[in-house]
Amino acid sequence: MSQAAAQRKALQVAHLEELSFIRKYIFSTDHKTIAKQYLGISLFMAIVGGFTAYAIRWQLAWPSARIPGVGTITPDAYNTLVTMHGTIMVFFVAMPFLLGVFGNFCIPLMIGAGDMAFPRLNMLSVWTFLVGSLILLASFFVPGGAAAAGWTGYAPLSARPDLTPAVLGQDMWIVALALEFSSFLMGGVNFITTALNMRAPGMGLWRVPLLVWYEATASVLFLLSVGPLIGGAVMLLLDRLVGAGFFLPAKGGDPLLWEHLFWFFGHPEVYVVALPGFGIMLEILPVFSRKPIFAYRALVYCALTATGLSLIVWAHHMFISGMDPRLATPFTVTTILISVPFAVIVFAMIATLWGGSIRFDTPMLFALGGLTSFLLGGVTGIFLGSAATDIYLHGTYFVVAHFHYTLFPVTFFAGFAGLYYWYPKMFGRLMNETWGKVHFWLTMLAFQGVFMPLFFSGIAGTPRRVFAPNEYPLFKAIQPLQVHATIATVTLLLVQIPFVVNFFWSLRRGKRAEANPWLANTLEWCVPSPPPHANFAHTPRVRRWPYEYSVPGARLDWSPQTESGDTMLPAAGGQ
Amino acid sequence: MHWLPSDVSTFGPSVDHVFRLILYIVGVWFIAAEGAIILFAFRFRRRPGHAAVHVAGENMRQLAWILVPALVVVFLDFGIDIAAGHAWEEIKLESPKPALNVSVTAERFAWIFDYPGPDGKYGTPDDYWSMAKLYVPVNQVVRVDMRSMDVIHSFAVPNLRLRQDVVPGRTISAWFEATKPGTYEIECTELCGSEHYRMQASLVVLSDSEYARWQHEHWSSIASKPSSSASAGVKQ
Numbered sequence: 001m002s003q004a005a006a007q008r009k010a011l012q013v014a015h016l017e018e019l020s021f022i023r024k025y026i027f028s029t030d031h032k033t034i035a036k037q038y039l040g041i042s043l044f045m046a047i048v049g050g051f052t053a054y055a056i057r058w059q060l061a062w063p064s065a066r067i068p069g070v071g072t073i074t075p076d077a078y079n080t081l082v083t084m085h086g087t088i089m090v091f092f093v094a095m096p097f098l099l100g101v102f103g104n105f106c107i108p109l110m111i112g113a114g115d116m117a118f119p120r121l122n123m124l125s126v127w128t129f130l131v132g133s134l135i136l137l138a139s140f141f142v143p144g145g146a147a148a149a150g151w152t153g154y155a156p157l158s159a160r161p162d163l164t165p166a167v168l169g170q171d172m173w174i175v176a177l178a179l180e181f182s183s184f185l186m187g188g189v190n191f192i193t194t195a196l197n198m199r200a201p202g203m204g205l206w207r208v209p210l211l212v213w214y215e216a217t218a219s220v221l222f223l224l225s226v227g228p229l230i231g232g233a234v235m236l237l238l239d240r241l242v243g244a245g246f247f248l249p250a251k252g253g254d255p256l257l258w259e260h261l262f263w264f265f266g267h268p269e270v271y272v273v274a275l276p277g278f279g280i281m282l283e284i285l286p287v288f289s290r291k292p293i294f295a296y297r298a299l300v301y302c303a304l305t306a307t308g309l310s311l312i313v314w315a316h317h318m319f320i321s322g323m324d325p326r327l328a329t330p331f332t333v334t335t336i337l338i339s340v341p342f343a344v345i346v347f348a349m350i351a352t353l354w355g356g357s358i359r360f361d362t363p364m365l366f367a368l369g370g371l372t373s374f375l376l377g378g379v380t381g382i383f384l385g386s387a388a389t390d391i392y393l394h395g396t397y398f399v400v401a402h403f404h405y406t407l408f409p410v411t412f413f414a415g416f417a418g419l420y421y422w423y424p425k426m427f428g429r430l431m432n433e434t435w436g437k438v439h440f441w442l443t444m445l446a447f448q449g450v451f452m453p454l455f456f457s458g459i460a461g462t463p464r465r466v467f468a469p470n471e472y473p474l475f476k477a478i479q480p481l482q483v484h485a486t487i488a489t490v491t492l493l494l495v496q497i498p499f500v501v502n503f504f505w506s507l508r509r510g511k512r513a514e515a516n517p518w519l520a521n522t523l524e525w526c527v528p529s530p531p532p533h534a535n536f537a538h539t540p541r542v543r544r545w546p547y548e549y550s551v552p553g554a555r556l557d558w559s560p561q562t563e564s565g566d567t568m569l570p571a572a573g574g575q
Numbered sequence: 576m577h578w579l580p581s582d583v584s585t586f587g588p589s590v591d592h593v594f595r596l597i598l599y600i601v602g603v604w605f606i607a608a609e610g611a612i613i614l615f616a617f618r619f620r621r622r623p624g625h626a627a628v629h630v631a632g633e634n635m636r637q638l639a640w641i642l643v644p645a646l647v648v649v650f651l652d653f654g655i656d657i658a659a660g661h662a663w664e665e666i667k668l669e670s671p672k673p674a675l676n677v678s679v680t681a682e683r684f685a686w687i688f689d690y691p692g693p694d695g696k697y698g699t700p701d702d703y704w705s706m707a708k709l710y711v712p713v714n715q716v717v718r719v720d721m722r723s724m725d726v727i728h729s730f731a732v733p734n735l736r737l738r739q740d741v742v743p744g745r746t747i748s749a750w751f752e753a754t755k756p757g758t759y760e761i762e763c764t765e766l767c768g769s770e771h772y773r774m775q776a777s778l779v780v781l782s783d784s785e786y787a788r789w790q791h792e793h794w795s796s797i798a799s800k801p802s803s804s805a806s807a808g809v810k811q
Binding site for chain 2: 372
C-alpha cells in the first residue's frame with residue numbers, strides 16, 4: 001500500500017469514527033445511505049399506492065359493496081383514489097425506486113468514485129423528497145380529502161377550487177409535486193455531473209456500465225422536460241389561490257395549455273423511469289448469461305435516440321383533445337418511430353441470451369419477467385400511438401392495461417431484479433433464493449392476471465376512471481373481467497408478503513455476502529459488501545470494458561474491470 | 576377482435592381495419608420475440624461442459640442480427656403511419672356536407688342536444704332541445720358542434736368509433752353517419768367530477784320514416800322551449 005493510499009485510508013477511518021449517529025444515518029451525505037433512505041420511502045409509498053389499487057379494484061369488481069378494511073366509498077372518494085394511485089406510483093414510487101435508489105447507490109460505485117459530485121445537494125434532494133411525500137400523505141387527512149382531478153390534473157377541473165371537494169388537498173398535491181420535481185432536479189444534476197466528472201482513471205465513456213449511461217440519460221431527459229411543468233404547476237396554483245385564470249376560458253385562459261405543459265413532461269417521464277429500469281436489466285442479463293452484452297454501443301445510442309424522440313411525441317396524448325387535428329399525423333410518426341430504439345434494445349437483450357450459459361437466480365428471473373412483460377406494453381403502445389385507433393381506444397381500459405404493462409415491468413420487475421441483485425452489496429447479506437423465486441413466479445402470474453383482462457375490457461370500450469362500469473349497458477356483460485382483475489390484484493398484493501419478510505429477515509439472518517457473490521465485472525463488486533464510507537480504499541484503475549464474460553482462453557469466465565489483459569473495446573477516448 | 580362492439584358508422588370499418596392491421600403486425604413480432612426469449616432461455620440454460628460463447632455484437636456482421644429486424648420495424652412503422660393517417664383524415668379532417676346540424680352542450684353531468692328546428696336556424700323560437708337523447712336519421716351525415724359549460728368532457732360513442740374532447744372556451748365539431756337504426760351509448764370519457772360516471776346519454780338512430788315521424792311530432796308542433804314531449808328532459 002502506498003503512503004498516499006494509507007493516509008487516505010486513515011482519513012476515511014477517522015472520518016467514519018467522528019460521525020455521530022445522526023450524521024451517519026439520518027442527515028447523511030453518503031450516497032449509499034441516501035439510496036437506502038430513498039428505498040425506505042419508496043417502499044412505504046408503494047404500500048400506500050398498492051392499498052389504493054386494492055380499494056379501486058374492489059370497487060370496480062363489486063360496485064358499492066363494502067371494501068374490507070375501507071368500507072363503502074363515494075364517487076368522490078373513488079376519484080381521489082385513482083388520482084392518488086397514479087400520482088404516488090409514478091412520482092413517489094417509480095422515480096425514487098429507479099432513480100433515487102439505484103442511481104444513487106450504483107453510479108458512484110460503478111464508476112469508481114467515493115461519493116456523488118455534490119453530496120450535500122444529494123442530501124437536500126432526499127429530504128426535499130421526504131417533505132413532498134409527507135405533504136402528499138397528509139393531504140389524505142385534510143377536510144375535503146386528497147386531490148381528485150386525476151393524476152394528469154386536467155384544468156379547469158383542477159384549476160377551480162369549487163369543482164372537486166379537495167380544496168386544500170389539490171393545493172397540497174401541487175406543492176408535493178413541485179417539491180418532488182425539485183428533488184429529482186437536484187438528483188439529476190448530481191447524476192450527470194458525477195457520471196461525467198468522477199470516473200476513475202481508465203474509465204472512458206465506452207467503458208461506462210450501461211446502468212450509469214441510462215441513469216444519466218434519464219436525468220438529462222428529466223432536466224430537459226420538467227421545466228415547463230414546474231411553470232405549469234405555479235400557474236395552476238395561482239389559478240386556484242388567486243384566480244389568475246391561466247387555464248380558465250372565462251378569464252381568457254386555455255385548458256389545452258395545461259395539457260401541453262403536462263404531457264411535454266408527462267411523456268418523457270415514461271422514459272425517465274423506463275431507461276433506469278432497462279439499465280438494471282441490461283446489467284443483470286450479461287452477468288447471469290455469462291456473456292458480453294450484445295451491441296453495447298448501439299444500446300447507448302438507443303438510449304440517446306429514445307431521449308431525443310421522447311421530447312417530440314407528447315401530443316399523442318392529445319389526438320382527440322381538440323388541438324388542431326392536422327397535428328395528429330406528425331405526432332403519430334414520431335411516436336411510432338420511438339418503437340425503433342426500443343426494438344433494438346429488446347433485440348439486443350434477446351441476442352445477449354443467445355449462446356449464453358444462463359443461471360436463473362432471482363435477479364435474472366425478475367429481469368426476464370420484466371423483459372417479457374414489457375414487450376406486451378411496448379407493442380400495445382402502437383395501437384394508441386396511431387391516431388386513428390386512438391380515437392376508439394383513448395380513455396378506455398386498454399390505456400390502463402397498456403401503461404401498467406410498461407410501468408409495472410420497469411418499476412417492479414426491473415426494480416426487484418435490481419434489489420435482489422444489489423441487496424448483498426447494500427446490506428452485506430444475500431436474500432433468500434428460494435423465497436425470491438417464489439416471490440417472482442407468484443408476482444409474474446398475478447401481474448398477468450390483473451392486466452391481461454383489462455386489455456379486453458378496453459377493446460370492448462369500457463372507459464377508465466368510472467366509479468361503476470356495470471352501470472353502462474354496453475359493459476354489463478363483461479363485468480366478470482373486472483372481477484378477474486380484482487382477484488388477481490389482491491393476489492398480487494398478498495404475494496409481496498414473502499418479499500417483505502425475506503427483505504427484513506435477510507438483513508440479519510441472510511447468508512453473508514462476499515465482495516462478488518454473482519461473479520460480476522463492474523467496479524462495485526471489487527469492494528467489500530457493504531462498501532466502507534468513501535467506497536474504495538484507493539482509487540481503482542479501470543483496465544477494461546465491463547462486459548467481458550467467457551473470454552476464450554481466460555482462466556475464469558469473468559474478467560473484472562480492474563484486471564489487465566486484452567480487452568474488447570478500445571480504451572478511453574477511442575472511437 | 577370479437578371484443579369490439581358492433582360498428583354502426585361509415586368510418587368505423589376504417590378504424591377497425593387499422594386496428595386489425597396493427598394487431599397482425601405486432602402480434603407476429605410479439606410472438607416471435609417471446610418465443611425467442613423462451614427458446615433461448617431453455618436452450619442456453621447452464622449445463623455442465625457448455626460454456627457461453629464470446630459474442631459482443633460489436634462488428635457489422637453480428638450487429639446485422641438486430642439492425643436488419645430494426646429496419647423491418649421502421650418499414651412496418653411507416654406502413655402503420657400511412658394506414659392510420661388515412662383513417663384519421665377521413666374521420667377528423669374531412670367534413671362532408673351535413674344533412675343535420677346538432678349543437679351539443681356538455682355540462683356537469685349531462686349532455687344537452689339542440690336542434691335548429693324546421694327553419695334550420697338556431698336562436699329562433701322553433702328550436703328544439705333534448706336532454707340525454709340524440710336523435711339522428713340513419714344514413715345521413717350528422718354534424719355535432721360541441722361546447723362545454725364548465726370542464727373538459729369527452730363525447731364518446733363506442734359503436735360509432737367516435738370520440739372527441741369537448742373543451743370549455745371552444746366550439747369543437749365532429750361528424751358521423753350512422754348506418755344502422757337502433758339505440759347506442761354516449762359516454763363522457765374525460766374525468767369531470769363526482770358524477771362523471773353518470774354522464775351518459777343515448778344516440779337514437781331512426782330509419783327515414785321513423786325520423787320523419789319524430790320530426791313531425793316534435794319539431795313542427797312545438798314553438799317554444801322547453802318541449803312538453805316525454806322524450807325531452809327538463810333542465811334542472
